[in-house]
Amino acid sequence: MARTTPRTRLAAGALTVLALAGCSAIGADDGPDDATGDATGASDxxxxxxxxxxxxxxxxxxxxxxxxxxxxxxxxxxxxxGALVNQLVLTKENPLGDLAYGIDTTFASRAIDEGVLLPYTSQAPAAVDAAQHAVPGDDEGLLTAVDFGDVCLNVDHAWFAERGVPEPVTLDDLTKPEYKDLLVVTNPATSSPGLSFLIATIAQKGEVQYQDYWAKLRANGVKVAEGWSDAYYTDFSGADGNGPRPIVLSYASSPPSTVPEGTDEPTTGALLETCMRQVEYAGVLAGAENVEGAQRLLDFLLSDAVQADIPGSMYMYPVSSAVDLPAEWERWAPLATDPAPIHPKDIEANRETWIAGWTDVVIG
Known part of the structure; x- marks a missing residue:
């Protein structure tokens, strides 16, 4: 799945990206030859x-x-x-590195069940806050929460105001005639936000009725994009005013990025009754060559420096309660009070079946 979020346009140049073909050789001399987890030489x-x-x-x-x-x-x-976890599973006998970051709620149980991670309990102060977002059933401490956010539908305020059409509020609103051909979402088979939104509809409608709901959306002209960038920057009218559709799948934290220069209000807003909470985790990889270095890097992801940087650089909420959110987030990026509740184990057990059912109904 191609995961693109409001963070993608900020990612270029952040780190040196290594070609996967060369991954197996990375750091070959930086740790012990065995994979027992007792790394040496982690200080260099x-x-x-x-x-x-x-x-x-x-x-x-x-x-x-x-x-x-x-x-x-x-x-x-x-x-x-999704691709991250797939690769971790496929390469677990010869892991791609030392620390994984970005395993999210929809794939956390798979990473745990496949044995690709080592237990580690961080001693960073923010670890106490991270524990509030722990994966249910992760008794060994294989994954540590780093950030979180809500996948929600976003609307273009100006589009609706100019036409005198009330903005939708709920999932059911989107099936009404006045919203025909206005919604663009992303494919849950190719997009992590798309999968999260599919799960949100299942949480609200049930494992049988969700297909009926999506059949209504299809009849009402929903458009399906392969990834977030296409949906947000090509199809959505609220990104730059050029797209034809004023309702898009994005994040509750997206609106602050649409505040025009010289003003203090965003042109878009999130529909907080359509959300699923998405937590992103980090974990030390089993077979890592530099386990100690991985642990230190995980601790650093929980540091004030990183946690304070997360909203502006990755458009997610930090897990740490010790850092201040940007002022515009306090006003324009509220979290949902009742995000869709689905257990990660249920997601793991049913993910492929749900995607297949969605594909049959929406794509055909």
Missing amino acids: GTVTLVTHDSFALSDGILAQFEEETGLTVKQVAPGDG
């Missing part, structure tokens, strides 16, 4: 971060970690959150 050498392709931190953040530890951070980015 390389620690390899395996992440999704939207990972980005502001200039100088990772340099701070490198200066403090003597480690060089390298990144392998095999794709979106």
